[in-house]
Amino acid sequence: MVTAPSPPRGTERVDVAIVGGGHNALVAAAYLAAAGRRVVLLERSAEVGGAAVSEAPFEGLDARLSRYSYLVSLLPERIVRDLRLDLTLVRRRYSSYTPLPGTDRGLLVDTRDAAATAASFARLGADADAAAWGPWGEATGVAARALFPTLTEPLPTRAEAARRVGDEAIWRRLVEEPIGAAIERGFADDLVRGVVLTDALIGTFAPNVDPELAANRCFLYHVIGGGTGDWDVPVGGMGAVSGAMRRAALEAGAELRTGCEVTGLDPDGVVAWRAAEGGARSSSGDPVAAEGLLAADVVLAAVAPTELARLLGTAPPNPPVEGAQVKVNLLLERLPRLRDASVDPAAAFAGTFHVNEGWAALDRAHAAASAGRIPDPLPLEIYCHSLSDPTILGPVLRERGVHTLTVFGLHTPHRLAAGRDAESYRTELQAAVLASLDAVLAEPIESVVLRDAAGRPCLETRTTLDLEDTLRLPGGNIFHAPLEWPFLDEGAETATAAQRWGVATEHPRILLAAAGARRGGGVSGVGGHNAAMAVLEAG
Ligand SMILES: Cc1cc2nc3c(=O)[nH]c(=O)nc-3n(C[C@H](O)[C@H](O)[C@H](O)COP(=O)(O)OP(=O)(O)OC[C@H]3O[C@@H](n4cnc5c(N)ncnc54)[C@H](O)[C@@H]3O)c2cc1C
Known part of the structure; x- marks a missing residue:
């Protein structure tokens, strides 16, 4: 790891600063604090959890709803086990x-x-579609069992991913030709075709037959979760999921500050923040200073790439997300x-x-x-x-x-x-x-x-x-950025741990740790896990 230049006087020194406090940030904080790093997380809202929270939005009524995200499919058992997350998921x-x-x-x-x-x-x-329904599901199951375990490993190459799937027709259907074309070939009934297609369109604006294959990438992430593609109901709502992650981060020793709006960061790892409306709070709920600077060996951007660009003062992605x-x-x-x-x-x-x-x-x-x-x-x-x-x-x-x-x-x-x-x-x-x-x-x-x-x-x-x-x-955008394939692009650099884990930015000290990391979309913790693994691998 490169040593940071001397930060301004009064700057707090940490090993890892995490910008944003969504569920991915909590996962990264838990892994890194457990590995002995001094971790400080800065979340602008009064609560952590981001899009994975529960609220009681209706006055006088005791109903705690998953406010944004609601079903869990992509959270790997490995993360649940490593962080000892106390969660119950109900299969529908x-x-x-x-x-x-x-x-x-x-x-x-x-x-x-x-x-x-x-x-x-x-x-x-x-009737004909009834016969096609089972084999279609079995085919996606083959890809799910092959690809899902790779999400929490360094990125495979495209050829390795194809080899793991091990079936050319399935690979072609999911990765190389518009999924809509395969659906049109595979099913005859308008309604059945539509039901199958919806997995390709959640949070993704694409035509039925999408030559850009954005619909395929969306489809893939919607059918590989847990190796089965099942979407399960988290008991207690999404707040229970991010709550378990918050507990894991705190127990590991991470400092989780809420009401802390990050206002800028530089490639040397200095993070500027100020108290949001309502005041800044420490993990224990005590008020903290109105503003401050953190100097970190590594900054994990657990925010969207667009927000990261804003904080760095660089141009946002084009076209806009x-x-x-x-x-x-x-x-x-x-x-x-x-x-x-x-x-x-x-x-x-x-x-x-x-x-x-x-x-x-x-x-x-x-x-x-x-x-x-x-x-x-x-x-x-x-x-x-x-x-x-x-x-x-x-x-x-x-x-x-x-x-x-x-x-x-x-x-x-x-x-x-x-x-x-x-x-x-x-x-x-x-x-x-x-x-x-x-x-x-x-x-x-x-x-x-x-x-x-x-x-x-x-x-x-x-x-x-x-x-x-x-x-x-x-x-x-519910995924922070357009979804990307869960394997390396042709000719992609793999010199650094961050590149191998799909969390690199153009600045070596700053890693993506949220949904916008490659393979990070959805309630999965994968963005946070992979950023933490890249930090630990880099030493
Ligand atoms: C309506 C909706 C429904 C969805 N449904 C599902 C679903 O059912 N299942 C599923 O798997 N996924 C679903 N998703 C997607 C999923 O919720 C997200 O991809 C995931 O929660 C992203 O988590 P994250 O930790 O990466 O980022 P986020 O949850 O977006 O957290 C980022 C955090 O960073 C904070 N932040 C941003 N800028 C700053 C700053 N400058 N300073 C400090 N803090 C900052 C934000 O306040 C936020 O708390 C849904 C999303 C939405 C919005």
């Missing part, structure tokens, strides 16, 4: 339910009942009735409930958004946390049969917000979400929305503008 029995818009029929995929699933395909007239989703949290008196009376809402909402996500609907929605319009109908993914884990509700709400609903609306790229004020954009998107959902229900969703202590409907909508404002997600 129903993988998905997709109503056929304009009808009272739909597709229910029940992982424990193959016959019922086949019958559901048959009712849709999609953007997200493409809207998130709505709801609290309901009870689950709504479906137009499709043959399916129990408790089964339909327990898995991923797809609304207006047929192949043609997704194509039209992409075209509308590309032309500057909010798609109508808006494609949605919905799920009910409280069906799998009621612990996020207090006893009174549980007793009343209250449920939470989480809606993730697709194809709303940040560019649609240009020139609009935050509130009217939020209102417009919320209306689009509710209208899209209503089309598949037997009663308006608003008729079952609970009211808070002040009589307001329990609805919370977060647009890309809101995410930029509260979490500094550039353009509201």
